[in-house]
Amino acid sequence: MAFSLPQYSWRELWEKGWSGFVTALKGMRVTIRYFFSRPTTVVYPYQRLELPVYYRGRHRQRVDANGIPWCIACGSCARACPLECIHIEASANPEPPDTKRRRKLDRFDIDLARCMYCGLCAEACPQDCLMLVADYEYSAWRPQDLVAPLSVQLRPEPLSEAELRYRADPASDPAPAKPKPPREASAGEGGEG
Amino acid sequence: MERGPIESLVHRLFAGLYGIPVLGWLIPIVLVLGMVALAALVLIWLERKVSGHIQSRRGPLHNGPHGLLQTVWDALKLLVKEDIVPSSADRLIMLMAPFVVFTPAVLVYVVMPFGKGWTVANLNIGLLWVVSVLSLGPVGIILGGWGSHNKWSLLGGMRSAAQLISYEIPSVLALGAIVMMAGTMSMDGLVAAQDQYEFVLTPPGLIAFVVYLVTALAELNRNPFDLPEAESELVAGFVTEYSGFKFAIFFLAEFANLLALSMITVTVFLGGWQPPSVLFFLPDSAQLPGVFWFAIKTTVMVFVFQWIKWTLPRLRIDQMLNVCWKGLIPITLGNLALACVWLLLTEKSWAR
Amino acid sequence: MAGQTQVGGDPFEEMLVNMGPQHPSTHGVLRLLIRVSGEYVEDCRFHIGYLHRCHEKISESQTYVQNIPLSDRLDYVGAVPNGWAQCLAVEKLAGLEVPARAEYLRVIAAELQRIASHLLFVGTMGTDLGAVTMFLFGMREREMVIDLLEAMSGARLTYHYIRIGGVARDLPDGFAERAVRTLDTVLSRIPDYDDLFTNNRILRERAERVGVIPAQTALEHGFSGPTLRASGVPYDVRRCDPYGIYDRFEFDVPLGSNGDVYDRFTIRLREIEQSSRIVRQALEGIEGVGGPIRTPIKGRFRPAPGWAYAHVEGARGDVGYYIVSQGGDSPYRLKVRSPCFGNLAGLEHLIRGWKIADVVAILGSIDIVLGCVDR
Numbered sequence: 001m002a003f004s005l006p007q008y009s010w011r012e013l014w015e016k017g018w019s020g021f022v023t024a025l026k027g028m029r030v031t032i033r034y035f036f037s038r039p040t041t042v043v044y045p046y047q048r049l050e051l052p053v054y055y056r057g058r059h060r061q062r063v064d065a066n067g068i069p070w071c072i073a074c075g076s077c078a079r080a081c082p083l084e085c086i087h088i089e090a091s092a093n094p095e096p097p098d099t100k101r102r103r104k105l106d107r108f109d110i111d112l113a114r115c116m117y118c119g120l121c122a123e124a125c126p127q128d129c130l131m132l133v134a135d136y137e138y139s140a141w142r143p144q145d146l147v148a149p150l151s152v153q154l155r156p157e158p159l160s161e162a163e164l165r166y167r168a169d170p171a172s173d174p175a176p177a178k179p180k181p182p183r184e185a186s187a188g189e190g191g192e193g
Numbered sequence: 194m195e196r197g198p199i200e201s202l203v204h205r206l207f208a209g210l211y212g213i214p215v216l217g218w219l220i221p222i223v224l225v226l227g228m229v230a231l232a233a234l235v236l237i238w239l240e241r242k243v244s245g246h247i248q249s250r251r252g253p254l255h256n257g258p259h260g261l262l263q264t265v266w267d268a269l270k271l272l273v274k275e276d277i278v279p280s281s282a283d284r285l286i287m288l289m290a291p292f293v294v295f296t297p298a299v300l301v302y303v304v305m306p307f308g309k310g311w312t313v314a315n316l317n318i319g320l321l322w323v324v325s326v327l328s329l330g331p332v333g334i335i336l337g338g339w340g341s342h343n344k345w346s347l348l349g350g351m352r353s354a355a356q357l358i359s360y361e362i363p364s365v366l367a368l369g370a371i372v373m374m375a376g377t378m379s380m381d382g383l384v385a386a387q388d389q390y391e392f393v394l395t396p397p398g399l400i401a402f403v404v405y406l407v408t409a410l411a412e413l414n415r416n417p418f419d420l421p422e423a424e425s426e427l428v429a430g431f432v433t434e435y436s437g438f439k440f441a442i443f444f445l446a447e448f449a450n451l452l453a454l455s456m457i458t459v460t461v462f463l464g465g466w467q468p469p470s471v472l473f474f475l476p477d478s479a480q481l482p483g484v485f486w487f488a489i490k491t492t493v494m495v496f497v498f499q500w501i502k503w504t505l506p507r508l509r510i511d512q513m514l515n516v517c518w519k520g521l522i523p524i525t526l527g528n529l530a531l532a533c534v535w536l537l538l539t540e541k542s543w544a545r
Numbered sequence: 546m547a548g549q550t551q552v553g554g555d556p557f558e559e560m561l562v563n564m565g566p567q568h569p570s571t572h573g574v575l576r577l578l579i580r581v582s583g584e585y586v587e588d589c590r591f592h593i594g595y596l597h598r599c600h601e602k603i604s605e606s607q608t609y610v611q612n613i614p615l616s617d618r619l620d621y622v623g624a625v626p627n628g629w630a631q632c633l634a635v636e637k638l639a640g641l642e643v644p645a646r647a648e649y650l651r652v653i654a655a656e657l658q659r660i661a662s663h664l665l666f667v668g669t670m671g672t673d674l675g676a677v678t679m680f681l682f683g684m685r686e687r688e689m690v691i692d693l694l695e696a697m698s699g700a701r702l703t704y705h706y707i708r709i710g711g712v713a714r715d716l717p718d719g720f721a722e723r724a725v726r727t728l729d730t731v732l733s734r735i736p737d738y739d740d741l742f743t744n745n746r747i748l749r750e751r752a753e754r755v756g757v758i759p760a761q762t763a764l765e766h767g768f769s770g771p772t773l774r775a776s777g778v779p780y781d782v783r784r785c786d787p788y789g790i791y792d793r794f795e796f797d798v799p800l801g802s803n804g805d806v807y808d809r810f811t812i813r814l815r816e817i818e819q820s821s822r823i824v825r826q827a828l829e830g831i832e833g834v835g836g837p838i839r840t841p842i843k844g845r846f847r848p849a850p851g852w853a854y855a856h857v858e859g860a861r862g863d864v865g866y867y868i869v870s871q872g873g874d875s876p877y878r879l880k881v882r883s884p885c886f887g888n889l890a891g892l893e894h895l896i897r898g899w900k901i902a903d904v905v906a907i908l909g910s911i912d913i914v915l916g917c918v919d920r
Contacts, residue, residue, distance in 0.1 A: 008519070017520050018747035027504045030741045031678060035500075040249045040685055052717065054699040065211075076346045082611035118614035118705045119713075132699075166714075248681035344562050348584070348901070416675055417747055425570035425673050426902050506747045507675025509902045510584055 053162045055134035056117045060155040070129035073103040077121035085114040113146040199309040199545040221313040225302045233448035237264045243499045274437035286340030291442035293333030297326045298449035308466045308484035319380035328436040333358035341434035349430030353421035365410035366525035370532040384465035391464040397532040402462045409454045443466040455494035562815030584900045604879040617703035620917040625654045625862030627709040633855035634866040639848040647711035647838045648790045649661040649831040656820040661690040662860035663813040666912045673909035679742045704739035711839025721828045728821040752807035756907035766891025770862025776804030782858035809910040885917035
């Protein structure tokens with residue numbers, strides 16, 4: 001294969017050289033301006049960005065006043081999950097807290113290392129119990145340590161004002177239906193599986 | 194010849210002892226080596242800070258005040274790292290390469306006038322020494338590129354060879370114009386010749402200054418001429434296979450070179466340790482010692498080099514050679530003629 | 546460690562160099578086997594598949610709804626249009642109507658995504674050509690646009706925003722003002738890019754008349770998106786086969802003339818401006834449009850047997866989804882027409898004869914994402 005270098009006249013070379021000099025100075029003007037302007041970065045462990053409350057981080061289960069999750073062990077979330085990373089085992093509850101929660105969770109593990117945080121499980125939850133919260137700091141040394149059991153998923157504190165705008169409160173509704181956030185009318189994938 | 198304070202002190206102590214001023218050599222060597230190592234650590238920190246702030250980042254922040262100790266920890270980490278040598282590499286050449294790069298970078302400081310009389314050895318061919326010693330550095334890069342037995346390293350070494358051959362010529366020609374105007378090659382003499390005004394304020398000096406900046410960037414392997422390392426093209430160029438201590442030496446040499454070239458630029462074009470002539474209105478009582486002016490000017494030059502590096506994209510190899518052979522060499526040759534005209538106009542004799 | 550021993554040719558003249566999959570500028574895990582003579586590339590072979598994740602096969606075993614988040618993983622820096630194409634195909638298959646408000650939201654998300662993706666391209670083009678500052682500048686502005694997408698969807702990279710029959714969630718309060726403010730900032734930085742990079746003589750030397758793809762060649766090889774438009778072919782799915790409500794918006798399709806690296810670079814800068822125009826119009830248009838944002842799916846989602854093909858204009862080109870249903874829960878066959886694969890496939894012999902540095906520039910200029918190439 002034959003290669004040839006482009007040939008330039010002296011005039012072209014001069015124009016190229018001069019414009020190279022001038023545009024380099026222009027570029028340096030830009031960089032020196034940013035050198036003296038404020039950095040835009042956030043010093044992460046000391047400062048944090050504010051995430052929206054509906055940010056899809058790790059999973060949480062909402063609990064009632066007695067600390068029992070609203071979960072009815074229906075398994076919708078496990079069926080909705082594309083990656084099958086939710087494992088549920090339940091048994092009959094001898095003393096159900098209400099008519100809906102007749103089954104008690106024995107095991108509710110979410111493999112956070114496998115999860116892709118699509119949020120389909122939270123959308124499938126008929127109780128609006130399972131949710132994804134803006135918590136992203138749960139690194140572990142081994143993948144198996146990322147399997148979150150039910151005990152670490154419980155969220156005893158009530159929802160904040162901002163969160164309530166996007167999630168209905170099951171406690172306020174004796175028979176909680178699908179939540180209806182302000183402008184999100186009748187969203188839902190239906191119970192597929 | 195004036196003796197510097199260090200030299201004269203040692204001479205008084207040891208002059209005549211075997212006829213060799215042993216301590217007179219040893220102390221400056223230790224001082225210069227220590228200064229180079231310390232300055233390189235600070236310069237690496239400065240580079241990271243400058244690049245960070247130019248890019249709207251913050252740079253190192255957590256170790257020491259404003260991350261000043263970050264480089265120290267990085268250097269320690271490099272020193273305790275495993276030294277990996279590829280099985281098919283030429284071990285001796287690969288080991289030699291960082292030191293071949295590092296030695297000239299330190300040797301340059303021998304003739305550097307840090308202040309009034311603060312010169313380790315005031316050679317009368319000081320500038321020639323600088324130019325010849327600095328041109329040895331790329332030999333180490335070629336050695337490293339060959340010895341690593343890696344094709345990316347080899348390409349980096351070859352690019353470095355092309356760059357060396359090309360950019361020494363305009364560099365020397367640019368300095369030649371200054372030598373003509375000063376009438377001396379001694380570094381002290383060059384500073385002394387700028388006692389009225391700096392050479393950068395004369396037309397041939399300005400052209401030579403700009404050209405020398407460009408060639409210095411090429412000698413330093415910095416953007417827009419960082420082709421031997423060219424991260425996005427050659428992985429890491431000639432340092433691809435280096436790790437640990439040897440890599441640290443390469444790194445140290447790079448920043449020792451940066452400092453050396455800044456100092457040379459300051460000495461040759463910006464009046465060395467003398468206060469800037471534009472500040473002639475300053476009373477003598479307000480004058481700083483020469484070494485402070487030298488340090489200030491050097492810091493500014495280092496900043497300019499870093500500023501350019503973090504602004505410009507990289508040239509291609511043929512464009513780089515075009516810039517040199519078709520651009521810089523004609524300019525510097527014309528500049529030599531301009532320097533002659535300037536000398537005639539200002540009625541300066543060739544030899545003082 | 547690079548390459549094997551020399552094959553063919555003069556062993557003293559030629560060298561076989563293995564560029565990738567760990568090379569810093571192959572944009573992921575592309576492997577190029579290049580035979581170089583000095584710096585010149587004599588021959589080049591692409592080896593893909595290092596990021597193959599069986600997207601199409603996995604899709605055959607999951608439900609239609611579960612397939613949607615996977616589409617974000619194809620072209621992960623321009624995720625929204627992938628989901629749109631897939632949802633469009635499924636909606637065609639099932640005959641679903643999309644509410645008017647959702648259409649606007651889809652346009653806003655997709656155009657913001659295009660801006661974010663092109664800003665990343667501007668940055669990576671900078672690193673490929675050695676201007677690292679440009680990379681950080683591109684990332685800085687992209688981050689601001691990503692913040693908008695995060696406010697819309699609740700994620701920063703794999704948004705899972707566009708769903709079958711609508712979108713995931715409505716705009717948060719004050720989004721319109723915030724978006725307009727951000728877009729103003731982004732556009733106000735483009736003159737800085739011009740001074741720093743676009744008009745720089747070194748960039749022009751590196752990019753102009755380098756890697757020229759003639760229009761005819763580009764069409765023959767199935768190029769699409771900005772890569773094709775840089776060669777002067779006015780093919781934009783938003784114009785040629787309007788989907789969603791793109792026919793309501795006023796925007797230009799920037800065209801290049803030479804088809805070189807420089808055109809492919811500047812055309813994306815101009816597309817950022819056009820996309821922000823569309824976002825502004827959509828933000829105005831959505832004001833008066835209320836109503837639901839998603840058509841509910843009743844019961845199990847089982848489209849009738851048949852097939853559907855839908856394509857949209859992604860950030861890198863024409864993203865197409867071909868879905869065959871046999872009436873079950875999951876598609877019988879799902880085929881992705883990925884723009885990056887088309888753009889990459891034709892490039893193999895176009896980079897012969899250029900230098901190693903140009904290979905990096907040309908490869909960077911078509912803006913490949915290996916997740917999209919390998920699927």
